[in-house]
Amino acid sequence: MRKLIYGMNLTLDGYIAAAGDDIGWSGPPSDELFQWWLDQERESGLSLYGRKLWETMSSYWPTGDQQPGATPEEIEFARNWRDTPKVVFSSTIDKVDWNTRLVTGDAIAEITRLKAEDGGPMNIGGATLAGAAMRAGLIDEYAMAAYPVLVGGGTPFFTALDSWVNLKLVETRTFPGGVVLTRYETRR
Numbered sequence: 001m002r003k004l005i006y007g008m009n010l011t012l013d014g015y016i017a018a019a020g021d022d023i024g025w026s027g028p029p030s031d032e033l034f035q036w037w038l039d040q041e042r043e044s045g046l047s048l049y050g051r052k053l054w055e056t057m058s059s060y061w062p063t064g065d066q067q068p069g070a071t072p073e074e075i076e077f078a079r080n081w082r083d084t085p086k087v088v089f090s091s092t093i094d095k096v097d098w099n100t101r102l103v104t105g106d107a108i109a110e111i112t113r114l115k116a117e118d119g120g121p122m123n124i125g126g127a128t129l130a131g132a133a134m135r136a137g138l139i140d141e142y143a144m145a146a147y148p149v150l151v152g153g154g155t156p157f158f159t160a161l162d163s164w165v166n167l168k169l170v171e172t173r174t175f176p177g178g179v180v181l182t183r184y185e186t187r188r
Contacts, residue, residue, distance in 0.1 A: 007143030018151035050126025051090035131159030
């Protein structure tokens with residue numbers, strides 16, 4: 001069975017985007033934090049995206065290694081992003097590229113099927129998609145890089161749940177700029 005990991009940068013008050021889908025609060029990550037995310041991406045066997053996150057990632061990373069001033073880590077991230085198989089869940093787009101397949105039907109059924117397969121861990125991103133997986137009890141690990149900023153509203157990292165989810169702390173780490181990473185595994 002594959003492990004499903006939900007991880008993103010977020011504000012200290014728990015938002016992945018401020019009002020209006022504004023992610024400017026994060027600024028560029030430190031080299032150390034970018035490397036941490038790159039290491040996570042390298043370990044992933046499959047990336048699952050909701051539409052908004054897919055549009056954000058696919059607007060930059062297909063050619064991120066060709067951008068002026070791209071660091072070696074950014075070059076590697078772009079290449080890894082293109083090479084990693086991806087699944088986009090959306091009923092409003094009709095085409096995806098870069099080693100990606102589109103699912104327009106039942107996301108929970110497809111994620112459940114993918115989890116049952118053999119293979120490396122899967123990353124899931126996008127608040128709506130991850131929220132549905134969270135409510136269905138499919139998330140095995142949460143990774144949160146909390147930036148020291150409060151935005152007061154926007155798109156929350158966590159969704160409303162029907163029942164408690166007990167977690168076990170597996171890692172904490174502080175990065176430059178006061179970003180604190182916490183990773184938790186779901187206790188089943």
